[in-house]
Amino acid sequence: MAQHDTGETPAVAGSAVEKSEPRRDHPGTAVEVSDAFVNPGLPPHRPRVTDLDPKKDAQAERRVYTLFYISIIGSVLAIAAYGAFPLEEGNMSSVRMNNAFLGLGIALGLLGIGVGAVYWAKTLMRGDEIVELRHPTRGTDTTRARAVEVFTLGNEESGIGRRTLIRNTLIGALIATPLPAIVLFRDLGPTSDPVEALETTLWEKNVRLVQDPTGAPIRASDLTLGSVVHVIPEGLNELAHKLEEKAKAAVLLMRLKPEDLNELPERESWSYEGIVAYSKICTHVGCPVALYEQQTHHLLCPCHQSTFDVTNHCEVIFGPAKRPLPQLPITVDADGYLIAQSGFHEPVGPSYWERS
């Protein structure tokens, strides 16, 4: 530290306020008046009760060491609790007891020290404030002159300012040398094209719609009016990377009255007797759109409240999402189970730059 303290003085009542440095920086637009009030100096020190009364002093001392004793007891209790409250399988209250008593003991150990030390400082350690002078943060003129001299010597002895080609090539080399590190991070991700992966899901022609998570196929006739089923493609549960596929392929199946559905002409064949399937992945940032309001036929995303109208091909009626939920064309197979007519006709999930 360049700055040395010249000394410290006890804060005496009415002590003169000292000015240390003649140097003055520009005050900017600050207003300086000649008849401003003068700092009256520190008010007289008010002694504490422990300063005046030896009995109180002794009492405070007793309190401090009692608190430290309590701390020791707390730490011992914590060790005892570790043994006394074992964790038993399937017994939540054993977890709760272990947690509570272990925590209580440790907390007692800590708070005893903490409260004791602070109380000690406040009642028994020196009670008046002391004054220390500040110094300007900048170094003294001599120090700064020496610093300039050091740099000048460095420049002269190395010739870095004079030998410009050495300097410039060094700068160039220093800029170039971290660049390989950026390249090295390329393999954080696979070499394949992300866009291709984002455009495909497990859904394709004749893939059965099965229940999430049981994997049971769904018979169209079993779906009652107003019901909603969380659906995954058949075979998903057996995949090694099932979470990645599920994050794209999760579908909501709903049965409405066919006359409630206001279907686009080109999609009239995508539903089956009022049963419609839509991607469950929000087109905003990808949360599962899990809340279905039976009365209004609205789907609500619990993350950012984008609301989709199932009767109107899931167009956005509220919230930050822009695009409707992609619809999965469905039909039934020979056994009456629901199957996909094809995959999704557009990428599911949140928007991305390359999406058009």
Next chain:
Amino acid sequence: MTTADTTDRPAAVPGAVAAPVASRGQRFTGAAANYIDERTSISGAVRELGRKVFPDHWSFMLGEVALYSFVVILLTGTFLTFFYDPSMTEVEYDGSYVPLKGLEMSAAMASSLDISFDVRGGLLMRQVHHWAALLFVASIGLHMLRVFFTGAFRKPREINWVIGFVLFILAMAEGFTGYSLPDDLLSGNGLRIIDGMVKGLPLIGTWISWLLFDGEFPGTAVIPRLFTLHILLLPAILVAALGVHMLLLIINKHTQFAGPGRTNENVVGIPIMPTFAAKGGGFFFIVFGILTLMGAFFTINPIWAYGPYDPSPVSAGTQPDWYIGFADGALRLVPPGLEFVLFDRTFSFNIILPVIVLTGFIALIAVYPFIEAWVTGDKREHHIAERPRNSPTRTSIGAAGITFYMVLFVAASSDLIATHFGLSIEGVIHTMQALFFIGPVAAFFLTKRICLGLQKKDREIALHGIESGRIVRLPGGEYIEVHEQLDDYERWRLVSYLDYKPLMIRPDHRGRITLAQRARAAVSSWFFEDRISPPTTTEVERQHAGQH
């Protein structure tokens, strides 16, 4: 400085009488100190720092809380790493928590459950760690507000403000990465949102997401990667920045509040050795103790209730940890339909816009000290913490900033507000959207009026004293109420503050008025035009002359 110890000690301190012959303990301490000093010259540091003075004020404690909770985070976090398995390999859960038994989940989630149910004290450490993290971010935020509202960021502390700002960002990043590690349903949805946001960024978004998750979301790479960030990279930067923050605190010395005897050239307070060490050290144990009590009795982040991550289910009322709330709120308040396709590319302004707004807001916080320094042109050092009312425009800007943040923060709970108060979600969102614009402006003007009012009241009291309630009849029959004058010490608190006037535009040495100067003058008059000057001695004398 060493000699001063003999002079600054009051004569009668109990137990201060030095024994003529050193006891065994003293001889040992002396020998040990000598051994260390002959190898480290540590006596120099003790000489410099041992009696360094720290001003005392309750608000100076906020930064300490942040520091101490960080130490708690390091201690508990190290314990957790011994049991936590940062892997997304699918395992079948076979721990003590029966409702999840047999369920498939990542090793990360399973080991987090094991920490909670099969390691004695593991749940305690997990909960203390989480509570300490929440307290860490909260105390940094409050500490920043204290520094802002008292002007403690002014020269020479601008750099330390920026370092503190970096610490705040790092704390939030640490919080978010740590929150994601258990790989539970809630945190997985948080990552899903991050993935969706990243994908929405133009040009690089898709690839950033691809690299972050090693392919498609969720992949099997992100948890180990976040773990490395959480326990290695971010803490390393955080500790380094914290070290510089502390070093600059020592070099610049602490600010102190204006008060009698306290000037810009001195520090009045308690010395590190022993009083501040006892208070600060004791306070560390108090913070640790309270956090332990919270971990022992208040459940936080019950991952066993959420279950393992699965991209399909989500519960209603999902919310991030509170410090991410403002970002989530920004996503919710976006007006509808801000996404379009142009040149075969998707522009997701429903994501880009909040990212820009949040970045702008955060950047404004970082550079505020430089803006104010430019406006005032004040090149002096400032070591007196100002009362917020005495810098009305700054305080109002701060209030506007808090309101802005709070609107976003509250918006992150829009669904819960709607369900709890029986309101429509549309109504809540539209109200918050309106408040997003109106709130900060209203807060600005309201705060400014309050500050100016308080300043006028201070001025009134400094000049006229306090109404005593004593009515006196003068010999002439006139009744007056006696005003009690303040003593010098009380008055000093009210009259000692800095006063700036708006900048006057003057041509520069080439006789021109630059655009920068016009801008500065405009901002300066916005800052200072309705200032209230501190009372002067002349005014008091005139006042007294007029009264009698």
